[in-house]
Amino acid sequence: MRTDTSTSSTLPLVLTADGRQMLQARLDGARRRLERVDQELAVERDEALLTERRQLQQQIDELVPVLRDAVAPGDVADDPTIVELGDEVEFRFPDGSRETFLVVHPLEAGIDEHRTSAEAPLARAVLGHREGDRVTVTSPAGVYHGEIVRRERIG
DSSP states (O other): OOOOOTTGGGSOOBOOHHHHHHHHHHHHHHHHHHHHHHHHHHHOOOHHHHHHHHHHHHHHHHHHHHHHHOBOGGGSOOOTTSOOTTEEEEEEOTTSOEEEEEEEOGGGTTSOTTEEETTSHHHHHHTTOOTTOEEEEEETTEEEEEEEEEEEEOO
């Protein structure tokens, strides 16, 4: 889980239904584990348990406001002509191949291969652009250009 939210704090707090469900399950699991750690600490003061407790509490403290404040993509007053967080995008690469991906908040990005963090180079390149726009992607592998073929609001 991402613990530094300084860059992602500028992104709108938009979560898909699947993302919300995954983060809620992560929160519930952290709370259950914290209860067990607290019970073990009542019996024995162990440095490893204290460290785990701090990490679990940090995870809980991060997830609670995210789940409280997040909105669904369909609840965002969007500009239907540009790519925004929560949109599914079809992108054509220079070689003609295509990829379809869902632009999501970084906390939601790890759910499946279809979701791409809004902080990833490809997502950053398409955000704010329209269908038919050619965009420049600056990635660790180099710079390339491609085209936004389709954009669709999800949820």
